[in-house]
Amino acid sequence: MAGAATGAEVVFSRSGPVCAIYPIFCNRSPPPLICAEWRKDSVMAFELPALTYAYEALEPHIDAQTMHLHHDKHHQTYVDNANAAVAKAPELAGKTPEELLSNLAAVPEAVRTAIRNNVGGHFNHSIFWTLMGPNGGHPSGAIAEAIKSTFGDQAQFQEKFNDAGLKQFGSGWAWLALGPSGLQVLSTANQDSPVSQGLKPILLNDVWEHAYYLKYQNRRAEYLKSWWSVVNWAEVNKRYELALKK
Numbered sequence: 001m002a003g004a005a006t007g008a009e010v011v012f013s014r015s016g017p018v019c020a021i022y023p024i025f026c027n028r029s030p031p032p033l034i035c036a037e038w039r040k041d042s043v044m045a046f047e048l049p050a051l052t053y054a055y056e057a058l059e060p061h062i063d064a065q066t067m068h069l070h071h072d073k074h075h076q077t078y079v080d081n082a083n084a085a086v087a088k089a090p091e092l093a094g095k096t097p098e099e100l101l102s103n104l105a106a107v108p109e110a111v112r113t114a115i116r117n118n119v120g121g122h123f124n125h126s127i128f129w130t131l132m133g134p135n136g137g138h139p140s141g142a143i144a145e146a147i148k149s150t151f152g153d154q155a156q157f158q159e160k161f162n163d164a165g166l167k168q169f170g171s172g173w174a175w176l177a178l179g180p181s182g183l184q185v186l187s188t189a190n191q192d193s194p195v196s197q198g199l200k201p202i203l204l205n206d207v208w209e210h211a212y213y214l215k216y217q218n219r220r221a222e223y224l225k226s227w228w229s230v231v232n233w234a235e236v237n238k239r240y241e242l243a244l245k246k
């Protein structure tokens with residue numbers, strides 16, 4: 001595959017027959033209808049995005065073995081299963097994860113659960129990796145202001161977020177998301193994403209046992225607390241500023 005689906009963006013090949021003749025016309029993403037045939041054949045499948053830091057970079061908060069299994073195995077499985085689901089419903093080819101998840105009702109029923117779980121898993125993890133890094137710190141910029149005005153202060157926000165993660169029964173995610181009335185904390189089950197509720201994900205933490213069990217065993221609360229040390233606030237702020245503009 002010559003391109004990659006990372007998060008909400010699909011990178012299109014520009015070498016299709018129609019696009020070779022009309023490169024400017026067809027370099028739009030997604031390409032216009034005239035490119036439909038080419039698009040159907042050559043649209044990129046979902047791909048596992050590489051981490052932008054070393055597997056051990058998040059130690060001691062998240063251990064390298066967990067990162068290897070989580071990224072290379074668990075996320076890869078979501079990617080593989082997402083591609084298998086799309087292959088069964090070719091009319092979905094070329095849609096971004098966000099397009100699919102924000103309108104699950106439009107996804108054929110035969111593959112809806114598979115898309116919800118696996119495109120959801122791919123989408124959520126793709127964002128998750130980018131919002132962590134070895135140099136955690138404190139929020140600054142627009143997101144810091146918004147957290148303060150919404151939740152009182154950073155400590156109260158983190159407490160609320162941790163609580164959402166802790167109380168999520170079974171597997172799921174804790175989220176900070178932007179909706180019409182501003183920022184909100186929520187949790188979702190399984191691989192459900194706030195985009196399916198019309199919300200824009202800003203920050204998320206994975207509370208599936210696969211995210212923490214090797215190091216923390218059953219101590220989810222301890223993992224949730226420790227995780228703040230690896231939050232890449234510069235990236236969170238970028239996401240927030242972009243979400244405000246969209």
Ligand code: MN
Pocket residue numbers: 070074125206208210211
């Ligand atoms: Mn996970």
